[in-house]
Amino acid sequence: MILAICAVNYLLVRKLNRGVRKGGWKSAAVTSGLHAMVIALALLIISLFGKLSMESMGFLSATISPRYAGVFFTVLLTVFFSQFIATAPQRVGSESPLMNGARESITLIVSVLTLFAVVGIIVALVNKDEDMPWSFSLMLIPLLGTLGTYLGALAFLGALAPNVSGVASALEEFTGDSIPTSVYRLWDFADGKGAWLLVLTVVLILAVAIRIGVQRTRTERINWQRTWQLPVISLVLWMILAWLTSISLGGNITANGMGEMSAGVSFGITWYSVIFLAIGAAIVSVLAEILPIQVYRYAPALLGILGGKPAAERWISGQSQAPVVPATTPTTEATRAPEAAPTTTMPTATAEQNTTVLPAASATASASTAVNEAPALQPASESSKKKAKAVGFGVLGLAVLVGLGFGAVAYLNSQRKPEAQVEQYLDLLADGKAEKAAEMVDPGIDNASRALLTDDVLAGAKQRLEVIDVKQLSKANHGASVRATYAINGEQHEKVFTVDRGDKEYGLLDTWDLNEPLLVPVKISADQVSDVTVGKSAVHLSEAESYFGDSGSSFSGDFYVYPGIYTVSAANTDYLQVDAQELRANHPDDMEAAVTLTTTVTGKLSELALDAVHEFATACVTVPTNLNEGCPSELQDKDLKSFSVKTQASEVTLEGMDSFKSSEATFKYQRNDTEYIDYSEEEFDRSFSGTIDWSDGKPTVTVTGSTWW
Template identity: 30%
Template sequence: MSDQSRMDGNEPEGPAATADAVVPPAPAEEPAAVSGALPPAPPAGAVPPVPPVVPGAESAVPASAPAPSSAPPVPDAAQIPGPTAQVPASDTVPPLPGSIPPAPPRQGSTWLKPFTQPVLLGALSHVGIAVGAAVVGAILLVFLVLSSASDLPSTPLGSIDDVRVDFGVLAGLLFALAAVVYGGEINGTMDAGGGLFSIGGSASIWVFPLTLTLAALVAVFWWGVRQGRTHRLPTWQHRAAYSAVVGLATGLVLLILTLVFAIRVDESSVHVLVTAAGYRVVLFSLVLVGIATHLGRWAGSVAQPGENWFRSGIRLFRALPRVAREALAYAAFGGALFAVLGAVFGVIGSWQTLGVGSIALGLLGLLNMAPLAAVLGHLGGLTATVPGVESTFTVFKTDDPLLWIAVLAAVLLSIFVALWIGIRRPRRNGIDWASTWRLPLVVLLGWFVVGSVFFGLGVSAGARGAAFSVGIGIALWSPFVMAVWAFAVEVGAQTLPALAYGSAPQLLGALTGHSAVAAWAAGTSGTTVGADAADHSAGAVGAVPEPKPLSPAAKRGLLIGLSAVGGVAVLAIAAGIAVSVLNSSRTPEAVAQQYLDAIAAGHAEAANALVDPNVPTAQRAFLTDAVMKSASDRITDVSVEREGTGGGDSASLIVTYRLDGVKQTAQLNASKGDPEFVVLDTWKLDDSLVVPVDIQIDGQGKASVGGVELPFEFENGYGQATVPMYPGVYELSTEGSKYFALEQKALKVGSPDDSFQDLSFAPTDDLKEAVTKQVNDLVDTCLASAAADPDGCPFHAYTFDDDTKVTWTKQGEPTVEIDDRGTQVAVEGTVVGSYTEDFFGTTREQSDEDDYSMYGDIVIDGDTVKVAFDDSWW
């Protein structure tokens, strides 16, 4: 019989097959020196017991003697022991009356007897192999980290060329990553500060590098096979104890190494600690290394003389229950397919960032990417968590149509696995619904283990008063979706082989193995394992007629049916790809980009139609194309990025653009609307980019933008206006303002976070002339008066009733000062009052000099300027 038929599990029935498949139990005890050199004895079969033979009497039994009958043989005289042989041994002599019976022999050391020095040395070497494999995996991870970092423009510590890595840091990183291979978690803490101020924080990251973890466990398994062959242990309890010790010792060694070589930085007031020491490395090493060690020793113990470890593994695989074999085959085929797809998607997605380093990332992350691609391909979901947001990804909620290739791969994989499994089962007539739950249940439990333990990435960090975590994992409902696919595979395994054999037996043999197909057709499939004997009941094979090729008409009908199904599947996948392509242009980012492009082009009315500016109609005078086209500069270099991981019915968008050479940032929120045509996404922006500009005015005057006057409101020389406008640099016009000049030539409207603008109006020369004229007119009127205290005038002289009238003259022109806002005026001047003093009949000429001051408010009404002086100062 060929090796292929043995590997496919299609050996014929009979004693020979049973002898190959059944593994004899190991003896309860055997000397250590012999246990490692001799294979287990073959099964004895139904052989009656043979009486002991007296030494020297072997020649009495001829070599050709017939097999003993069921009756016990009668020994001859030569075989009867002498009198000395009838004397009972010392331990069988009954105790004397009144004596104390001897204690039974102690059995404690008997159980430990198999753990000889070679076995213990093998356990020590096993720990070395496990730790060494983890260190080799860590070296590959270090090269990956360094190669990926070299492709990055910068790091949190600056340029990659400026980051110094000494031997201590490199050793700490190496052993930390070695612990990560077996499930360790890297933790880091930092404290810095001095005096009254200090900062501190911590961070942790965990991820299973599944490719390296599997490679390390294969090395552990291989060494277990060697140990199982050379130094066998008699029972599974001994193997379990041995494996537990190896796994626990591996975890403790890695724990000690991570503690000793932890990365520590203590410089001035900065203290940094990075290590992977923790319970996870011990726990997962105990479980993973222990299981791999136990399986390896088991495979080595059942190995036949001259059989290599690969064939031993096949024998071990064939000894498993059928549902376990089928689930493992399902996982192996799916893992290989989706590992390639995941690696390709990963390299494509990270090429722009990491360059060539993405190839190394794709190779080492094969098994990490496989569950991701498999879940998406089987229409499951992935959950991503960022601070405050949890989103779920599916092929229906992603923008990449290439992910539908994974769906096509899942369909083809399911058909292939159904054929591969079904051909290796006994032929049945119809569907055995009572057994269809087994494979889905195993797949469900397997995906729960994979999703909750091995798959995903978790990062958490915290500082004083704040904390956040980031992670990605399989959605909780995804394992149930995978179980539904497994149910379809189970049903297909019971129905598809007959259809495929009847229509294209050669193609079926090329896909699943010609020897397996021949055994299935002959009715001998699935008979090699005793645990599967129930499959060969009369209802399974005996009552099922031999499969025959389909008639030409049946083949034609089947071909038409398959073509129709295939066409529908192709159309469905094509429709899915088309929907993804269409939805890729209907994302919140695309809607925001369209909105910003309209603003950048000066199409304010189109922007209003896309997003409601949410301002009263009376205030939309500045949200017109005419106003926007009057802008000397509008937004450029527009980019939109979604904040967080995306997904869900809402999105937060970070908008960046340049205005007047300065980078501006704004945030927009979007929400999903009702789909169009059931499958096309619709998004709308909840926020507009309209900026309510608060303008503060210093001074009085008028200004307009694009022919629309700004609605200033003045009080005490100060004014303000609130105007909704789109971002831009708008030219200001001040036509019709005779007495004030606007110092700013443009109004710059930036992002909504920068909505305050200050404008200043400076008095013009016309205002100064008008105010000076009114001051001079008042002074001239007062100078014309002959009164010592002219009414309504700022100056006066001290005279008596007998004195003559006063003649006023001014000493130079008065100074006129107008404030910056053009609302008040201050006047200072000097006058001389001349008069004749009469003092009891004696007269003399007097001249009094008076420095005066005047203050007044400037009131402008159209082109009329009026100064209202405050005479309370006079």
């Protein structure tokens, strides 16, 4: 946007001045400064009314306002430079070194911004989401200058960084990845493939160095006195650009009971990036003294393409690059200004001009370069060209190897992204490889609790997790946050992992360590059996204590499992049947997943209890067991003439799993006659009750007594 304003203001000023540059440098600077000051003050006053207030939930309010200093200085610098460039004279006969340095700095910066703005647009269009309309790409147009500045800083090994201040830092957990929290470097660009920008940077440095070198006057040897202006002025200009392209948002937040708090978020070039850009300018300035002569010797045509044909011809002839006011004939002068004296040129200058290929340098420039007059240039011989080609191909091959090396490192680092660790871990769980997942990320629990973290359990799961998406939320020097989305039986869940940055391998390759396992706590209970099966693995449950501290007939165990749906079952016996249950372990933050196995008895237990009743009833009419406790009192007598079971009990009724009661059995008996009484045979009905004791799923039936009547 700033570059667009500069371009519009430049064209507008040129239009108003009808393309005529009046006055000198000082006049243009003073006029541009005054105009810029007036416009900046006017827009500053307008911005004082530009505030945005918002309220939320009745107790929270926020106010967003412009950066007043940013508005003032942005407008001031934008208007000043665009108007100054539009009104200042293009070049004088004896241009100062500082002005040459400024011109070279502008050439370099414009080249950087243009190239990397184009790169940014291409990358943005290639990586555009499918559901994003193409018209949305038009939003990039006002940001071309910022985009070129940011990518240029990254290409020169700089960095971009956020600055979160005030209460905004406390809101980070609510804003997710909408507020950047980590430094952004070259290898973070385009999913780690940004290293190829280094190749463009090298090509750009060489091309700009040749162009700037051609625009300098050729000398016999390197002129170090004209190499420092470019990096120094570039440093100042990059500092201004870094400040102008900083994206920031600030304001005040008011909450009931907490007062007014300030908050600010900004994002831009780091301070050391400006230094790296200035170092790049210094490299360009030094190469500008070296490369043109080499290019002329081995590829003369390239010199004119990169530097411009007129400048290349002047450089080859060794003349000053400062253009001279062209010598005019008296006729031309008289026609244009009759009152002027026709003495604008010297005859000697005209004669010299007729004997040279190009216009002669000015007397001032010739005097200043006489000490370091450049010798005549000679194209390189064929043998030298062959040697140069060999050296060139060698350097090119070396550059290709270095580029391949950087590309390989960038590719490997792109595969070593923090989300790759999370995705690899989840893929192991999705494939049922629990033991390899445990090797990759230690569960960090005791051996008893990890009994279900085995391949047999996970491979035998009814449903395992399905990886939907893995996305990096933020990345910092110490680690990164990665959000994983997975589904179990079609139901999606999210989990945010913290991935720690490890030591670089060989000093180049990134390493990431995932130390946070994805475990779900579960509880398995059973009322009668202690050995259950989860998936394909058998698990032993501990005997649970009752509320009174004694051991009961129930069993339970606390374990951890990986997300999934598991089948929990127990072995059936002749007397017990356990229905399998589903154990759903979805997410660590859900309520504890629990399952209880309920045991039911089979018909054989009733048969076993009935047989025990029959056996007990028979024992009660047999001497001497008829005296056993639990037999009917009528039969517990030694003075009986006869006793027997007339009809056995036909069925038993189970009272839970621990007791039973039988139907009535009919007994008959007769007492021994006495001297005074003759007894007849009598009959009575009694039912029996008893208990059932269980051990390892096997019952022990005991008849404990009979009814009294």
